[in-house]
Amino acid sequence: MRSEFVERDGEWIGDITHRGGVTTVRVKLTARFPFRPARVIPVDADSVVWSWHREIDGALCLVADDDHEDLWWTEAPAFLDHVKAWFDGADGGWVTDRPDLDLDRYFASSDRDDRLYVFGDLGPLLGHLVRFDRGTNGTMRLSGLGKRPRRGKVTDKQRFGYVADLGDVTTPPRQWADISALIDPSVEIDRLISDRSVSIVILHYRRGEHDGAVFLEVWPNKANGITARRLIAGADTPEARTARSGPKASALRGRKVAIVGAGAVGSFVVDALVRSGVGQLTIVDGDRIMPGNLVRHLVGPDTIGMYKPTAIKTYIDRRYGAGTVEIEACDSYLLAPTEAIDLLTEHDLVIDATADFAITAMLRSTAEAIGRTVLSVVMQNGGATYRIDVLPSLDGSPALPSSSQAMLEPENLVYESGCGSPISATPPAAVIEAAAAAARHAIGLLLASPLSTVGEVRDLSGQTPPGGIP
Missing domain, CATH: 3.40.50.720 (NAD(P)-binding Rossmann-like Domain)
Structure with a gap:
């Protein structure tokens, strides 16, 4: 691994040598440094496999929330070793990776709806249309099966969605085309979104022995595509209530x-x-x-x-x-x-x-x-x-x-x-x-x-x- 980085426009540019080859990266010190680690982004975002532990803009997710006992990343050799280990893990397909349920990091958060979407056991709802009803304290609750009425005005008190089961996810989807390809074609999910029958898609997925869920607000855009934005969601199940x-x-x-x-x-x-x-x-x-x-x-x-x-x-x-x-x-x-x-x-x-x-x-x-x-x-x-x-x-x-x-x-x-x-x-x-x-x-x-x-x-x-x- 070469550590000869060159400063350019407030960033450090250099190469990381790993098992899959050599990748040129940009290292940027954020305003919160040294209390948060530097951001590392491949100069060519697509030159690195889009795997787990990457941000929307291609930055590497290097430090987990439980790895903040000290400011170890302030030492350049230790930090660069950690970056190399990230690339080695991605090259190997994260075989020994812990099953973090972080699929939501690949979607920008919604700027139209900041309510908390509360849900129970999704198992019986997989592959079905569902209804959300407005609750207290800025919540929307998944209340069960339901589809948007053909006639009559749908107010903000109710929303309708679809629960998609993605199964074991090895490569995280990053855009709507990736998601649509994973959903049963007979559902015609794009059509349901285009005619406003569905405004929320729940992605139920599995990593290792753990189940996760991402709630997306979806709507058709002018380019004849689908826009997806992440909603705030929280499980209300016996398991979730006792997990801590x-x-x-x-x-x-x-x-x-x-x-x-x-x-x-x-x-x-x-x-x-x-x-x-x-x-x-x-x-x-x-x-x-x-x-x-x-x-x-x-x-x-x-x-x-x-x-x-x-x-x-x-x-x-x-x-x-x-x-x-x-x-x-x-x-x-x-x-x-x-x-x-x-x-x-x-x-x-x-x-x-x-x-x-x-x-x-x-x-x-x-x-x-x-x-x-x-x-x-x-x-x-x-x-x-x-x-x-x-x-x-x-x-x-x-x-x-x-x-x-x-x-x-x-x-x-x-x-x-x-x-x-x-x-x-x-x-x-x-x-x-x-x-x-x-x-x-x-x-x-x-x-x-x-x-x-x-x-x-x-x-x-x-x-x-x-x-x-x-």
């Missing part, structure tokens, strides 16, 4: 967890477990949502007056979609050891978020008696400390030492009508931090990879109490 839940989400799907205590900490523990993929939850608490709870609780003002378990279930169903997770709301207190036995035997894990010594003691003694585990989480010291205990400890180790400290000064205590004790002074951020830590411990226990055999104590003020983990 983490690598352990599928393993957590079959786990069943009970949370006793649906106050501030307990509510956010529920939310974290739902987001992480836990499939079944039981929430136990006899308290109701008061206006004063809202500043630290997961739920909003529309749940005031509800029992806390029902309020959380209502929130989760609305937030993630009913049926996403199976939640049983038990709007009553845990009162008897027999009830504790039922919870412990019917669930993979019971989490105690009551901050009630008597309930914690009952759950612990019951767990010890029947050989099960309870995870207890509590805020202490006015919110300066959170404590998480694995009860009993997994390896027989002694429990963590006491981490309770002196109460706040009397002048800093806050009382509320109807409450016999000062209300908790725990700040909202501390509640969320404690809940996140408890959720991590819970996931570790559910997957037989505990973070600790005994638990942890964390002083959020920056000083670790005796026995705590800094």
